[in-house]
Amino acid sequence: MERLSYDYFVFPGVTDRALRRYRAFLQPPGRRPRFPREAGCSCRGCSLDDVRHARDVLEKVLRRLPPRPRAELARQVHVLDRRYAERTLPDPLAPHRPWRSNRWWWRRQADGPEGT
Numbered sequence: 001m002e003r004l005s006y007d008y009f010v011f012p013g014v015t016d017r018a019l020r021r022y023r024a025f026l027q028p029p030g031r032r033p034r035f036p037r038e039a040g041c042s043c044r045g046c047s048l049d050d051v052r053h054a055r056d057v058l059e060k061v062l063r064r065l066p067p068r069p070r071a072e073l074a075r076q077v078h079v080l081d082r083r084y085a086e087r088t089l090p091d092p093l094a095p096h097r098p099w100r101s102n103r104w105w106w107r108r109q110a111d112g113p114e115g116t
């Protein structure tokens with residue numbers, strides 16, 4: 001599926017990288033909230049630094065996989081989704097941001113761009 005993709009952001013190995021990135025974001029123990037950050041560079045490799053982009057990629061992959069692998073990946077992603085929902089804070093301004101606001105993982109409070 002990755003190899004046959006025409007989507008710039010879906011390339012060989014990306015599912016594994018996106019999953020690792022998602023897991024790493026939620027890794028720090030404790031209850032302190034986590035804030036997604038924009039990636040410093042918009043190429044398809046660096047974009048994965050933004051956990052929300054990593055989750056976008058996982059969504060694309062999920063939609064394209066055949067049923068069995070999709071169910072398998074969905075189980076892993078949904079476990080992480082629950083943790084993400086717990087560890088991030090809702091963004092009160094989300095309804096006023098038209099871009100990508102249909103994806104719930106973007107409607108969370110974020111930190112600014114990397115390095116600001």
Ligand SMILES: [Zn+2]
Nearest residue numbers: 041042043046
């Ligand atoms: Zn880059």
